[in-house]
Amino acid sequence: MxxxxxxxxxxxxxxxxxxxxxxxxxxxxxxxxxxxxxxxxxxxxxxxxxxxxxxxxxxxxxxxxxxxxxPMRDEVDEEFRWRPPIGNFVDVFSARSASTDVRDRATDGGVVTSLLIHMLEKGFIDGAAVSMATDPLRRKAVVATSREEILEAAGSHFEESPHLEEVGKGYTTYVPVVKSIQESAPKRIRKLAIVGTPCQINAIRKMQALQIAPSDMVTYTIGLFCMQCFEVGNLMEKAFMKAHKIRVEDIAKVNIKDDFMLTMKSGITVHIPLKEIEEIARPACLACKLFANDYADISVGGLGSPDGYTTVMIRTIKGKEMFADALYHGRLQHIPRKSMDERQREKQRIVSLVEDFAELKRERGEAELEKIRLGPAGGPSRGEGKTGNGSDG
Ligand SMILES: Cc1cc2nc3c(=O)[nH]c(=O)nc-3n(C[C@H](O)[C@H](O)[C@H](O)COP(=O)(O)OP(=O)(O)OC[C@H]3O[C@@H](n4cnc5c(N)ncnc54)[C@H](O)[C@@H]3O)c2cc1C
Ligand code: SF4
Ligand code: SF4
Ligand code: SF4
Structure with a gap:
């Protein structure tokens, strides 16, 4: 209540x-x-x-x-003209970076990295809150202020082999990017872009609706699609690793699209169904109903695009103008298409796929929240209330 x-x-x-x-x-x-x-x-x-x-x-x-x-959810919904099931969007397509340097490092098509570099070099932003690998299994949130730093933050490659003691320390894909915004003050940043999961972008939008710091300096938001984040004590002990005969030291790249993809240093990619790796998902992520990053200026994911391309969902006028500017200056490329009809069919196919995943996640979140509401003794727990497009308990 x-x-x-x-x-x-x-x-x-x-x-x-x-x-x-x-x-x-x-x-x-x-x-x-x-x-x-x-x-x-x-x-x-x-x-x-x-x-x-x-x-x-x-x-x-x-x-x-x-x-x-x-609180503030209705205000944010109104501001971003939210509509079910995946929020407002003005265009959806597959695109990639025009730079092979970026594409070689990127998770998917390197759209995020090239867009951030473009915004920085053209002076639209002074910095970008991103996440940088600190060792092969972990990342930390940083405010990048140069092309080199943004490029370093691209992708999710394991460049060095992790030592076994590091593997024992734990693996996580979650990075608290919002907290890093505070680093911006000493760097004299006034215009910041932030790349984040839906929960992080939601928190920023609520702060902006309340007009409170530190969200005042966030001028662009790039939202990642997000099925779940992983947090696990010892990856090597997990059943799916044994079942698929995967050794952590052989992993070169991690990605999520419609399944969990581990690309090995040998070049082979192992696809693991998302259901199979729920055992390493953070419990809060299983109770989360946010997927398509409905309030970002631009939402991105791998879902719906061929390898080497990023799915791009343009949501705001600001996002549309920025993407068009980067395209005009040759930083980004659309996937080659033949006709307007083909483009329309592609758009519809991607939107349907994103809606399906958003629905799957909403159902999973509802079921998990229901378990939490009932509590261990079967009685309703505190906080039971109205549910919306968010994840309230
Ligand atoms: C935790 C997580 C879960 C995801 N789940 C899905 C999913 O279920 N389905 C799907 O289609 N796509 C998912 N994505 C998005 C996808 O993996 C790509 O990030 C996206 O397609 C952009 O690709 P790109 O090549 O354009 O990005 P790149 O050019 O490689 O840039 C990626 C950017 O994301 C930042 N970043 C990386 N990790 C994090 C993190 N943990 N938190 C905040 N920022 C980060 C990097 O610093 C970099 O700026 C997820 C991403 C993350 C980080
Ligand atoms: S989910 Fe809520 S309680 Fe948890 S860190 Fe974010 S704002 Fe704080
Ligand atoms: S002072 Fe800080 S902890 Fe206390 S209610 Fe305000 S934001 Fe929360
Ligand atoms: S699943 Fe939800 S809570 Fe977990 S990282 Fe993604 S948006 Fe945040």
């Missing part, structure tokens, strides 16, 4: 963190830290927590910006 009046982090802790549906987007902590209140910290497991509770002003903004809570 939503209570009347003002919330505080105690409500967020009860309704989201303790219920196991916190996606660790970092939105709540980012707001509280960026505004120098400093009541919240990120704990050793990546969850938000009170650091200095007596500093809490009970402003309720951490509660309001959380992608898992109801």
């Amino acid at each position: 939503e209570k009347d009046g003002i919330w505080s982090f105690t409500d967020l802790e009860t309704e989201v963190v303790k219920k196991g549906i916190c996606g660790k987007c970092g939105g709540c902590v980012s707001f509280c830290s960026a505004n120098r209140i400093g009541a919240l910290v990120i704990d050793e497991k990546g969850f938000p927590a009170y650091g200095e509770k007596d500093k809490c002003l009970e402003c309720g903004l951490c509660y309001m910006v959380c992608p898992q809570t109801r």
Whole structure:
């Protein structure tokens, strides 16, 4: 039940963190830290927590910006003219970077990397919040301010072989990019692009609807499609690794499209059904209903495009203008097509596929949330409420 009046982090802790549906987007902590209140910290497991509770002003903004809570959702829906089932979009197609340098490193067609480089070099942005590999199995959020840094952040390649002790430390695909926005202040960044999963972009949009820092500097959002993120103690112990005879040290690249794809250093790609790897998905991701990044300026994924191309969903006028500018300056290329009819059929095919995956994810999230609502004793738990296009519990 939503209570009347003002919330505080105690409500967020009860309704989201303790219920196991916190996606660790970092939105709540980012707001509280960026505004120098400093009541919240990120704990050793990546969850938000009170650091200095007596500093809490009970402003309720951490509660309001959380992608898992109801407040501000209607305002964001209205602003982005959200419509079911995958939000508003003005165009959908497959594209790729025109640069082979970028394509060689990229996850799919390198559209994200080339678009960011274009925006930076043309002065549309001063930096981009992206995620950079720190070792073969982990990434960290960084604010990139040069072409080289953006290029380094592209893709999900394992360039060196992981040492076995690193494999034991754990594997994760989740990176708290929103929290890194704070790094922008000392770098004097005023116009920032952010690349993020749907939960992260949702938190940014809620902050923007409230007109609060640090979202004020975010001028472009590039949203990744997201079925789930993985977080696992020891990848080698997992059944699917044994079943497919995969050794971590042989993996060259990881990707998700309509299944989980592990490209080996030998060049062979192993396709694993998403259902089979749910055992390593973060529990909060299984309860999440967001897939197509409905509020980004441009949403991207591999789903629906041939290898070497990125699926691009243009959602806002700003996104449309930026993509057109990069295309005009020869940074990006459309997939070759023969006729307008063919283009229309392609668009329809991709949209149907994205809608199907969004529906699958919504159903999975509903089922998981229902289990959480019923709780271990079968009774409804706190926070039961209205469900929308988000993931409220
Ligand atoms: C965790 C995760 C789950 C995904 N799930 C799906 C899916 O289910 N279906 C689907 O079709 N596509 C999914 N994608 C998107 C897909 O993998 C590609 O990122 C997308 O198609 C863009 O490809 P590209 O070659 O244009 O990007 P590139 O040019 O390779 O650039 C990728 C950009 O994403 C940033 N990035 C990488 N990892 C992260 C991260 N964890 N958090 C935030 N930013 C990151 C990089 O820093 C880089 O800027 C997912 C991506 C991620 C990171
Ligand atoms: S000060 Fe506001 S944002 Fe910070 S913890 Fe308290 S309620 Fe949340
Ligand atoms: S989902 Fe994000 S905003 Fe919500 S509690 Fe977790 S870290 Fe905070
Ligand atoms: S599935 Fe993706 S969008 Fe949902 S909580 Fe996990 S990382 Fe965030």
